Amino acid sequence: QVQLLESGGGLVQAEGSLRLSCTTSRGTLTSYAVGWFRQAPGKERELVARISGGTTYYADSVKGRFTISRDNAKNTVYLQMNRLKPEDTAIYSCAARWYGTSSYAYWGQGTQVTVSS
Secondary structure (H helix, E strand, O other), rough: OEEEEEEEEEEEEEEOOOOEEEEEEOOOOOHHEEEEEEEOOOOOOOOEEEEOOOEEEOOOOOOOOOEEEHHHHEEEEEEEEEEOOOHEEEEEEEEEEEEOOOOOOOEEOOOEEEOOO
């Protein structure tokens, strides 16, 4: 079973940057499509970015500011977040799904990102 672990969250000022990491101690992330989700208080969880093979997807709200990538040698998927805004404040979680499926089967615990104005 895949166990995902996120790191890299924290407090940053608006226009600052953070890089989130998602890794697993079991298995290899190359077998999965990986998505980064976020959930702000009182809001629904939303997919922020996804990497599936060589294809990436970004929500309109983060396009041009966030970049998702993977380092197979380190078994890690990153979310580079630049020009952060206060509305990016949320708990960010990574999730993995098998290629060819639509449901994310494995989830991390999440990491808090807080952007101050």
